Amino acid sequence: DGGITQSPKYLFRKEGQNVTLSCEQNLNHDAMYWYRQDPGQGLRLIYYSQIVNDFQKGDIAEGYSVSREKKESFPLTVTSAQKNPTAFYLCASSQHQENTEAFFGQGTRLTVV
Amino acid sequence: AQSVTQLDSQVPVFEEAPVELRCNYSSSVSVYLFWYVQYPNQGLQLLLKYLSGSTLVKGINGFEAEFNKSQTSFHLRKPSVHISDTAEYFCAVRKSGATNKLIFGTGTLLAVQP
Numbered sequence: 001d002g003g004i005t006q007s008p009k010y011l012f013r014k015e016g017q018n019v020t021l022s023c024e025q026n027l028n029h030d031a032m033y034w035y036r037q038d039p040g041q042g043l044r045l046i047y048y049s050q051i052v053n054d055f056q057k058g059d060i061a062e063g064y065s066v067s068r069e070k071k072e073s074f075p076l077t078v079t080s081a082q083k084n085p086t087a088f089y090l091c092a093s094s095q096h097q098e099n100t101e102a103f104f105g106q107g108t109r110l111t112v113v
Numbered sequence: 114a115q116s117v118t119q120l121d122s123q124v125p126v127f128e129e130a131p132v133e134l135r136c137n138y139s140s141s142v143s144v145y146l147f148w149y150v151q152y153p154n155q156g157l158q159l160l161l162k163y164l165s166g167s168t169l170v171k172g173i174n175g176f177e178a179e180f181n182k183s184q185t186s187f188h189l190r191k192p193s194v195h196i197s198d199t200a201e202y203f204c205a206v207r208k209s210g211a212t213n214k215l216i217f218g219t220g221t222l223l224a225v226q227p
Contacts, residue, residue: 004156033215040122042203042219043157058214090156094215098207099145099164102215104156 002027006091006105013078013085013112021076021108023091029103030096032074036060037088037107046089049074050096078110086112117206119218127226128196134189134221136204143209146187148178151201151220160202163187174198199225 063082161172
């Protein structure tokens with residue numbers, strides 16, 4: 001089945017450690033996105049990529065890094081510089097055309113312990 | 114700056130009653146509008162979208178929305194809700210001619226009571 005796969009579903013991290021969240025899509029979409037979701041704040045854009053080997057910062061990129069070496073993959077690294085990393089992280093993808101919707105993965109819940 | 118406003122953080126409603134979830138956006142150019150639903154601990158699923166043409170858009174699960182350009186609104190409606198409609202609903206906008214950023218509102222929790 002075509003779709004977006006995020007792994008793991010639940011992730012625990014100790015303070016001061018970096019952690020990488022995986023996002024893979026087989027929809028042949030050019031654009032991919034990472035959002036952070038906190039209660040009462042909706043979805044906030046962390047990074048997005050419109051093409052391989054290119055990506056742009058979203059509204060809350062500080063403390064995060066990404067790479068886009070393959071069209072299918074857009075991993076997100078939460079670094080130790082992120083002050084409050086505990087959140088629900090959602091990956092999405094879409095075709096490049098502006099009049100298309102985004103498709104979402106099932107999310108990764110990251111908890112810092 | 115482009116933004117999306119969902120004024121109601123939570124909407125309680127009894128089963129089989131009608132419901133309207135409000136969404137307003139700000140943009141000086143044409144936009145594309147979307148409504149998504151999110152069930153607990155899951156990703157977002159597209160309910161419906163407005164791209165062009167008829168301002169009344171029908172989606173899945175009996176939902177519909179009306180695009181009103183003069184009021185910059187895209188309210189979501191359902192004539193009769195079910196317990197299973199309990200979820201969080203997000204309005205989103207993508208600006209015409211810009212990058213492919215999809216901007217979301219803060220969400221509305223629809224709580225259907227028996």
